[in-house]
Amino acid sequence: MSPEIGHYALVLALALALIQSIVPIWGSRKGDATLMATAPSVALGQFAFVTLSFAVLTHAYLVSDFSVENVYLNSHSTKPLIYKISGVWGNHEGSMLLWVVILTLFSALVALFGRNLPLSLKANVLAVQGWVTVAFLVFILKTSNPFARLAPAPFEGRDLNPLLQDVGLAIHPPLLYLGYVGFSMSFAFAVAALIDGKIDAAWARWVRPWTLVAWIFLTAGISMGSYWAYYELGWGGWWFWDPVENASLMPWLAGTALLHSAIVMEKREALKVWTVLLAILTFSLSLLGTFLVRSGVLTSVHAFAVDPERGVFILAILVAFIGGSLALYAWRAPLLKQGGLFAPVSREGALVFNNLFLTASCAAVLVGTLYPLALETLTGAKISVGPPFFNWTFGPLMVPLVIAMTFGPLLAWKRGDLLAVAQRLTLALVVGIAAIVVTYAVTTGGPVLAPLFVGLAAFIVVGAMVDIAERIQLFRAPASVSFARARGLPRAAWGTAVAHAGVGVMLLGIVGETAYKQETIVQMRPGDSVQVAGYDLTLQALVPIQGPNYRDLVARLQVREGGVPVGTMEPAKRLYTARNMPTTEAALKTRGVSQLYVSPGDATADGSIAMRFFYKPMVLLIWIGTLVMMLGGMLSLSDRRLRVGAPKPSARRAAAVQAAE
The missing domain is CATH 2.40.128 (Lipocalin)
Structure with missing residues (x-):
C-alpha cells in the first residue's frame, strides 16, 4: 500500500474539513436546512479518509517500509509485532495523526447518534469540530508529514525508543487522546451554543454524555500512564508532578468540575455562564498540554518534538481557539439569562463548592507548571518547581473537596439540612474514627497525620454506601421494598456513589504507599x-x-x-x-x-x-480506585436519561419563568 495514498487521503480529508467548517454554519445563519444537513455526511467522509491515512501508516510499520522516514526513525524489522503497531503513535507525526483520527471519530459519532439534537445546534457543533480538524490537518501536512520519503531507502530502522516498547505505552496514548480530544465535543457544544445564543437544561443534558466519555477515557489514560511510569522507569514512584503529567491532570480537574456544574445547570438551569466557561477552559487545557509536549519547551520522557516551527504553529492554534472562544464568550455570555436561585446549604451549593476547589487546585497545578517556563522566558533564570510545592498546594485543597463530596449527594436540592445529613453520616464517621484508631495502633513510624487520612478514606467509602442506603431506605423499609427501590434507582445515582467510593479507595492507596513504604x-x-x-x-x-x-x-x-x-x-x-x-x-x-x-x-x-x-503497602488501591471511578462513570453514562432530551417544564412553570424574565 503506497504511502502516497495516505498523504493524499489527508489532503482530501482537509478539503472535507473545510466544507464542514463553513457550509453547515452558513446554513445555520441563513436558516437553510439543506446546507445544515450536509454536516453529518461530510463528517463521516472526513473520518473515512483520515482512518484510511492511519491504516496506510500502520501498514508501512507492519511491513517495515523504511523508505518512509517515520518508520525508519521509529521501527526495526526485529521488533515484536505489538510494538510495530504501537510505534505508529509512539512518535510525534504518528501521534498527531492518531489525534486527528479520534477528532474525526467524535464528529462521526455526533453525525450518527446526534439525531435528537436540534438541526441548527448539530450543524454548529460539527462546524466547530471542523475548525479544530482543519487546524490540525494543516499542522500535520505543513510541519509533521508522517509519509515523508527517504531515498535511497535504508536497509534497517533505528528502532522505537526502548522506554516506549511496553504494553502499557501501547495502550496509554490512545486512551489519553480519547480523553484529550473528547473534550473537544464539550468545547464545540459550548461555542455552538454561544453562536446560537441559547443555553438551557437540554443543552446541559446533551453535553454531559460527551463530557463523561472524555472524562472516563482521560481517567483511564492517566491511570495507565501512572502505572507504566511506576513499573517501567525503575524509580518506584507513581506520580512525580512532571510538567507533562500535570498537562493531563489539569483538563481532568476542569472536566470533573464541568461534569458537576452541568448537573446543576440541568436540574436548576443555574450556573449557565460558568458551565460554558468550564467547557471552553477544559479543552483549552487539553490544547495547552499538546503545546507543552510538542513545542520543545520541556525536556521529559513524555515529550515528542523539539522543532521550534512546530511549537510556533501549535501556539498559533492555541491562541486562535482559546482567544477566539473566550472573545465569543465575553460577547455572548452577558446575554444569557440566569436560572433558579438556591441556598448555600443545598446540593447545588455543594456542587458549587466542588467547582470552587477543583478549579482552585487546577489553577495551583497550572501556576506550578508554567511559572518556571515564564520565568525562564522573561529573565533567563531556571528554577524547578517540584513535588513539595504541589503537595503543599494541591493536597490541602483536596481535603475539603472530598469531605464536601461525601455530604453533597445527601443534601436536598434548593435548600438542604446540614445537621440532618451529618446525622445520616454517623455510621461513616464512626467507621472513619475506628480506622484512625486502628491505624495508630498497628503502625509505627510514618507521618503523624497519615492515620487521619486513612480515616478520611474510610469515611468517603462508607459515606458513598450511606448515600445508596438512604435512597433505597435500607433497614428502614421491608427488604422487598428496598430491593425494588434499588432496581428503580437511576444508574446515574449508582454511578455517583461508585465513583465517589473510588476516590476513597484511591486515597487509601496513596496514604499507604506514601506514608508506610x-x-x-x-x-x-x-x-x-x-x-x-x-x-x-x-x-x-x-x-x-x-x-x-x-x-x-x-x-x-x-x-x-x-x-x-x-x-x-x-x-x-x-x-x-x-x-x-x-x-x-x-x-x-x-x-x-x-x-x-x-x-x-x-x-x-x-x-x-x-x-x-x-x-x-496498599499501592494497588491507587489504580483499583481509578478503575472504580471509571466504573462509576460508565454506570452514569448508561443512564437512559442521558440519551433523551431534558424534560420540558410544565405550562405553569414555563409561564412563571417567562414572566420572571
Whole structure:
C-alpha cells in the first residue's frame, strides 16, 4: 500500500474539513436546512479518509517500509509485532495523526447518534469540530508529514525508543487522546451554543454524555500512564508532578468540575455562564498540554518534538481557539439569562463548592507548571518547581473537596439540612474514627497525620454506601421494598456513589504507599540475602538472556516469607542493541493489594550488582480506585436519561419563568 495514498487521503480529508467548517454554519445563519444537513455526511467522509491515512501508516510499520522516514526513525524489522503497531503513535507525526483520527471519530459519532439534537445546534457543533480538524490537518501536512520519503531507502530502522516498547505505552496514548480530544465535543457544544445564543437544561443534558466519555477515557489514560511510569522507569514512584503529567491532570480537574456544574445547570438551569466557561477552559487545557509536549519547551520522557516551527504553529492554534472562544464568550455570555436561585446549604451549593476547589487546585497545578517556563522566558533564570510545592498546594485543597463530596449527594436540592445529613453520616464517621484508631495502633513510624487520612478514606467509602442506603431506605423499609427501590434507582445515582467510593479507595492507596513504604538499597552477589518488610530475598544468579531486539542481564531472586518460599522475582538490566540504550526492568510481586518492588542497578566487574528494594503497602488501591471511578462513570453514562432530551417544564412553570424574565 503506497504511502502516497495516505498523504493524499489527508489532503482530501482537509478539503472535507473545510466544507464542514463553513457550509453547515452558513446554513445555520441563513436558516437553510439543506446546507445544515450536509454536516453529518461530510463528517463521516472526513473520518473515512483520515482512518484510511492511519491504516496506510500502520501498514508501512507492519511491513517495515523504511523508505518512509517515520518508520525508519521509529521501527526495526526485529521488533515484536505489538510494538510495530504501537510505534505508529509512539512518535510525534504518528501521534498527531492518531489525534486527528479520534477528532474525526467524535464528529462521526455526533453525525450518527446526534439525531435528537436540534438541526441548527448539530450543524454548529460539527462546524466547530471542523475548525479544530482543519487546524490540525494543516499542522500535520505543513510541519509533521508522517509519509515523508527517504531515498535511497535504508536497509534497517533505528528502532522505537526502548522506554516506549511496553504494553502499557501501547495502550496509554490512545486512551489519553480519547480523553484529550473528547473534550473537544464539550468545547464545540459550548461555542455552538454561544453562536446560537441559547443555553438551557437540554443543552446541559446533551453535553454531559460527551463530557463523561472524555472524562472516563482521560481517567483511564492517566491511570495507565501512572502505572507504566511506576513499573517501567525503575524509580518506584507513581506520580512525580512532571510538567507533562500535570498537562493531563489539569483538563481532568476542569472536566470533573464541568461534569458537576452541568448537573446543576440541568436540574436548576443555574450556573449557565460558568458551565460554558468550564467547557471552553477544559479543552483549552487539553490544547495547552499538546503545546507543552510538542513545542520543545520541556525536556521529559513524555515529550515528542523539539522543532521550534512546530511549537510556533501549535501556539498559533492555541491562541486562535482559546482567544477566539473566550472573545465569543465575553460577547455572548452577558446575554444569557440566569436560572433558579438556591441556598448555600443545598446540593447545588455543594456542587458549587466542588467547582470552587477543583478549579482552585487546577489553577495551583497550572501556576506550578508554567511559572518556571515564564520565568525562564522573561529573565533567563531556571528554577524547578517540584513535588513539595504541589503537595503543599494541591493536597490541602483536596481535603475539603472530598469531605464536601461525601455530604453533597445527601443534601436536598434548593435548600438542604446540614445537621440532618451529618446525622445520616454517623455510621461513616464512626467507621472513619475506628480506622484512625486502628491505624495508630498497628503502625509505627510514618507521618503523624497519615492515620487521619486513612480515616478520611474510610469515611468517603462508607459515606458513598450511606448515600445508596438512604435512597433505597435500607433497614428502614421491608427488604422487598428496598430491593425494588434499588432496581428503580437511576444508574446515574449508582454511578455517583461508585465513583465517589473510588476516590476513597484511591486515597487509601496513596496514604499507604506514601506514608508506610519501606526502601532498602544494597550491593549483592549471588548467594547474598536481604530482608524487606518480613520477606527474605536471596540473589540466586545473574543470568544473561537474548531477546528479539535486546539483551537482558536478569537478577534471579528467591523470595521467602517466614522461611517458606513464595516465588521468584526477576528484575533485569536491558540493553536495546539497535539504539545501544539501556533500560531498567523492575520486578513486582503482588501480596494482596501490596507489592514487593525490585529495581536493579548496573553490574560491576567483581560480579556484584546494586539492588533497590521497596515494600509498598496498599499501592494497588491507587489504580483499583481509578478503575472504580471509571466504573462509576460508565454506570452514569448508561443512564437512559442521558440519551433523551431534558424534560420540558410544565405550562405553569414555563409561564412563571417567562414572566420572571
